[in-house]
Amino acid sequence: MKINFIAVLFLFSLVLFASCDSQNNGNEGSENGEFTGSVKIDGSSTVYPITEAVAEEFRTVAPKVRVTVGISGTGGGFKKFCRGEKDISDASRPIKQKEIDACGEQGIKYLELTVAYDGLAVIVNPQNDWVETITVEELKKIWEPEAQNKIMRWNQVRPEWPDEEIRLYGPGVASGTYDYFTEAIVGESGASRGDFTASEDDNVLVQGVASDKYGLGFFGLAYFEENRDKLKLIGVDGGNGPVKPSLETVKNGTYEPLSRPLFIYFNSASIDKKQVIEFTSFYLDNAATLSKDVGYIPLTDEQYGEQKSRFNAFISNVGGTNTSDE
Numbered sequence: 001m002k003i004n005f006i007a008v009l010f011l012f013s014l015v016l017f018a019s020c021d022s023q024n025n026g027n028e029g030s031e032n033g034e035f036t037g038s039v040k041i042d043g044s045s046t047v048y049p050i051t052e053a054v055a056e057e058f059r060t061v062a063p064k065v066r067v068t069v070g071i072s073g074t075g076g077g078f079k080k081f082c083r084g085e086k087d088i089s090d091a092s093r094p095i096k097q098k099e100i101d102a103c104g105e106q107g108i109k110y111l112e113l114t115v116a117y118d119g120l121a122v123i124v125n126p127q128n129d130w131v132e133t134i135t136v137e138e139l140k141k142i143w144e145p146e147a148q149n150k151i152m153r154w155n156q157v158r159p160e161w162p163d164e165e166i167r168l169y170g171p172g173v174a175s176g177t178y179d180y181f182t183e184a185i186v187g188e189s190g191a192s193r194g195d196f197t198a199s200e201d202d203n204v205l206v207q208g209v210a211s212d213k214y215g216l217g218f219f220g221l222a223y224f225e226e227n228r229d230k231l232k233l234i235g236v237d238g239g240n241g242p243v244k245p246s247l248e249t250v251k252n253g254t255y256e257p258l259s260r261p262l263f264i265y266f267n268s269a270s271i272d273k274k275q276v277i278e279f280t281s282f283y284l285d286n287a288a289t290l291s292k293d294v295g296y297i298p299l300t301d302e303q304y305g306e307q308k309s310r311f312n313a314f315i316s317n318v319g320g321t322n323t324s325d326e
Contacts, residue, residue: 034062034064035062035064035065035274035275035278036064036065036275037065037066037273037274037275037276038065038066038067038068038275039055039065039066039067039068039087039088039273039275039276039279040068040085040086040087040088041055041067041068041069041070041086041087041088041089041090041264042069042070042071042072042076042077042080042081042085042086042089042090043070043071043072043073043074043076043077043078043081043086043089043090043091044071044073044074044077044090044091044092044175044176044177044262045071045073045171045175045177045200045201045202045220046090046092046118046175046176046177046202046219046220046222046262047090047091047092047115047116047262047263047264048069048071048090049222049294049295049296050115050116050262050287050290050291050294050296051069051088051090051264051283052069053290053291053293053294054279054282054283054286054287054290055067055069055279057282057286057290058279058282058283061282062275062278062279065275065279067279069090071200071201072174072200073171073172073174073175073176073200074089074090074091074092074093074174074175074176074177074179075099075173075174075175075176075179076174076200077089077090077091078091078095078096078099078102078265079099079102081103081108081110081265081267082099082102082103082105082106082108083102083106084106084108084267084269086267087266087267087269087270087273087276088264088265088266088267088270088276088279088280089110089264089265089267090263090264091112091176091262091263091264091265092118092175092176092177092180092220092260092262092263093176093179093180093260093263094112094263095110095112095265108267108268108269109268109318110265110266110267110268111265111266111268111310111311111314112263112265113263113264113265113266113280113284113307113310113311114261114262114263114299114303114307115262115263115264115283115284115287115291115299115307116261116262116287116291116296116297116298116299117250117251117259117260117261117262117296117297117298117299118220118221118222118250118259118260118261118262118296118297119220119221119245119246119249119250119255119258119259119260119297120177120180120181120184120218120219120220120221120245120258120259120260121218121219121220121221121223121224121233121245122134122139122216122217122218122233122234122236122258123209123216123217123218123219123224123231123232123233123234124209124215124216124217124231124232124234125209125210125211125212125213125214125215125231125232126210126230126231126232127213128213128214128232130154130160130161130162131161131216131234132234132235132242133234133235133236133237133242134234134235134236134237134242135236135237135242136184136185136236136237136238136239136257138157138158139185139236140185140186140187141157142157142166142168142216143168143170143181143182143185143186143192143193144186144191144192144193145186145191145192145193145194146193147193148193148194148195149195151166152165152166153165153166154166154214164214165214166214166216167197167212167214167215167216168193168195168196168197168215168216168217169196169197169198169199169205169208169209169212169215169216169217169218170192170196170197170198170205170217170218170219171198171199171200171202171205171218171219172198172199172200173190173198174200175200177218177219177220178190178192178198180258180260181218181258184257184258185257185258202219202220202223203223205217205219205223206219206223206227206230206231209231210227210230210231221245221246221250221295221296222294222295222296224245225295226295233245236255236258238256238257238258240254240256243255243256245258245259247292247297250297251297262296264280264283266280266311266314268318271315271318277315280311281308281311284304284307284308284311285304285308287299287304288301288304
């Protein structure tokens with residue numbers, strides 16, 4: 001009798017577990033009206049501050065959703081994204097053809113969404129009292145591949161500058177910021193000298209220039225704004241006189257050629273994850289305020305409305321073609 005009771009209890013437990021499991025599988029992304037599950041994001045260190053700010057706000061309205069935001073650079077983010085490992089990829093440049101092909105091989109469709117604008121800051125150490133502005137031609141002379149082992153001292157750029165070594169700091173080659181800078185300044189994406197201190201972490205670059213009187217570097221404007229007490233911002237002359245990057249000069253287009261859009265990419269492999277769709281909608285609804293809070297330049301309300309319409313259309317057109325158990 002005792003054995004039969006244990007058997008019945010065991011069978012009842014199995015039925016109850018199967019019932020609960022079935023209910024959970026049928027409600028991916030929600031539980032009792034609340035969103036659950038995870039949102040996995042990786043990519044650009046430049047876009048990271050905006051995405052992390054959105055993630056923090058989203059946690060207040062959807063506390064049961066686990067939002068993780070990594071920083072492996074735009075290129076590193078796309079590699080994971082196109083393998084289906086990430087729901088969203090942060091990018092400081094448009095997706096490249098080789099990345100499009102990689103996504104296609106995995107059957108992954110995606111949607112590019114513009115979330116803000118940014119200017120690249122060219123910076124020196126505060127003790128640098130000889131550089132106030134620099135031309136695009138001079139930046140090219142310093143950074144082009146032919147400059148390696150050739151343009152090594154400040155007075156080789158301008159004779160009146162000191163006869164001291166130039167020490168360069170910039171994002172790593174997997175960074176969208178690196179791609180954008182080299183295309184805008186050198187004329188070819190990914191083309192530059194190789195003898196510079198490189199890092200995917202902009203904070204490393206900040207510390208490098210901040211501790212080096214003869215340093216010169218570049219990275220997103222937001223990182224300068226966070227560290228303006230440690231660095232000196234210089235104006236860039238793109239042909240119409242020197243201009244320093246700011247919310248105003250980036251937005252009105254006078255800071256050229258180092259102004260650019262910033263993106264997130266939505267993965268079609270996540271189309272059936274309610275929490276990812278809700279997070280992305282929340283992102284577009286709040287990017288105007290949060291991007292400005294962390295030092296970036298928001299789109300207009302009309303432009304955000306266009307992005308939201310494109311996202312809703314993508315969900316409607318692609319929805320139902322993928323499934324997810326995560």
